Amino acid sequence: MSGTLSPIDKAKFVAAKRAVDYVEDGMKVGLGTGSTAAWMVKCLGEMVRNDGLKITGVATSSRTAELAQKVGVPIVTLDEAKWLDLTIDGTDEYDHNLNLIKGGGAALLMEKIVATASDQMIVIADLSKQVETLGAFPLPVEVIPFGWQTTKALIEETLVNLDVLGRNTTLRMNGATPCITDEGNYILDLHLRRIGNPRQLSLVMNQIPGVVENGLFIDICDVVVIGNGDGSVEVRDINNGTVEHEQIDVQETDNLFVDIAD
Ligand SMILES: O=C(CO)[C@H](O)[C@H](O)COP(=O)(O)O
Numbered sequence: 021m022s023g024t025l026s027p028i029d030k031a032k033f034v035a036a037k038r039a040v041d042y043v044e045d046g047m048k049v050g051l052g053t054g055s056t057a058a059w060m061v062k063c064l065g066e067m068v069r070n071d072g073l074k075i076t077g078v079a080t081s082s083r084t085a086e087l088a089q090k091v092g093v094p095i096v097t098l099d100e101a102k103w104l105d106l107t108i109d110g111t112d113e114y115d116h117n118l119n120l121i122k123g124g125g126a127a128l129l130m131e132k133i134v135a136t137a138s139d140q141m142i143v144i145a146d147l148s149k150q151v152e153t154l155g156a157f158p159l160p161v162e163v164i165p166f167g168w169q170t171t172k173a174l175i176e177e178t179l180v181n182l183d184v185l186g187r188n189t190t191l192r193m194n195g196a197t198p199c200i201t202d203e204g205n206y207i208l209d210l211h212l213r214r215i216g217n218p219r220q221l222s223l224v225m226n227q228i229p230g231v232v233e234n235g236l237f238i239d240i241c242d243v244v245v246i247g248n249g250d251g252s253v254e255v256r257d258i259n260n261g262t263v264e265h266e267q268i269d270v271q272e273t274d275n276l277f278v279d280i281a282d
Contacts, residue, residue: 025270027249031146032110034268035247036060038255039108039144040067042243045074048101050134051088052109053081053127056144060108065091078104080134081127082202104138111143112157112235114150114244118143118258119218123160123235126192126201132233135240142243150246155184155215160192160235161208161225168206171230175208178224183216205232 025033036059043049043064051061061084067073069092077093078101079085088095098104109131113121120143122128135141151157163171172189179187192199192207199207215221215236222236246254247268255264 028146028148030251030270031247031249032056032144033059033247034251034253034270035144035146035245036063036108037268037270038247038253038266039142039245040064042106042108042140042142043067043073043075044105047105048076048078048103050104050107050109050138050141051077051079051084051093051095052107052131052144053079053084054110054125056110056146057084057108058087060144061087061093062091064088064093068092068094076101078134080107080109080131081125083125083127098134098137102137104134106140106142107135107138108142108144109135111145111149111237111241111244113154114143114145114241115152115154115218118241118244118256119154119239120237120241121154121157121159121235122237123162123207124157126160126199126207128160128235129162129201129203129205129233132237132240135237140243141237141241142245143241144245144247146247146249153214153216154218154236155212158190158209158211159215159221161210162201162203162205162232162234163208164230164232165198165204165206167230168208171228172208174228175210175225175231178228179210179212182221182224184221185213186211203232 225234
């Protein structure tokens with residue numbers, strides 16, 4: 021399989037492969053959403069099936085729950101698990117403080133609830149997600165469908181007084197109809213270009229009636245594992261300030277996932 025992996029898929033795969041080293045027998049693990057997180061779920065499935073790893077997963081979306089079931093990772097609800105040892109998830113952007121923009125896959129609400137209910141959050145990414153300042157990726161904001169245009173107008177009005185460059189806000193579509201999240205809400209994408217004060221923006225957004233949650237993850241992520249197309253990974257731990265480099269042997273995993281689609 022390694023021969024068929026594009027450099028970007030290899031980068032995502034090796035990040036996932038390194039991140040699952042954090043998972044130990046008996047852990048309750050939050051399972052993120054997206055193409056990078058899907059590699060992590062497949063890696064965990066392989067560990068459950070082949071190595072007898074015993075874990076309980078909590079999925080951050082219906083998509084991830086389906087994949088977990090397919091690869092053999094047992095799933096419970098967050099209410100059943102109550103508190104998690106670890107969450108591993110992808111991201112759309114991360115900065116030097118490991119603050120994030122998430123929600124490109126419309127799962128930000130469940131992702132934030134699950135990550136916040138975890139002792140540790142590990143983000144898996146490739147270098148294209150690294151930014152000096154958050155905001156080039158449009159900030160997803162989950163809103164209640166009722167009165168969404170009023171909520172959108174309020175958000176745009178509020179942005180005038182905040183440290184951002186852009187104010188254009190668009191309703192995320194799925195073809196001809198609005199994109200609906202797993203919780204039955206809409207997503208507004210805020211094209212801010214540069215977010216000067218992510219902490220303030222996050223707090224202010226969540227004060228607006230109709231806003232359920234925003235995609236800024238502030239002080240939630242502990243570790244980022246950055247994968248590269250050559251199979252190398254960098255592991256940055258924000259709490260102890262360490263940076264480690266490793267090479268992942270992709271050949272060992274040949275044909276692991278050939279029968280498993282996302
Ligand atoms: O936040 C997310 C989903 O809501 C994803 O983690 C984020 O969009 C990254 O996805 P990918 O790994 O496919 O680039």
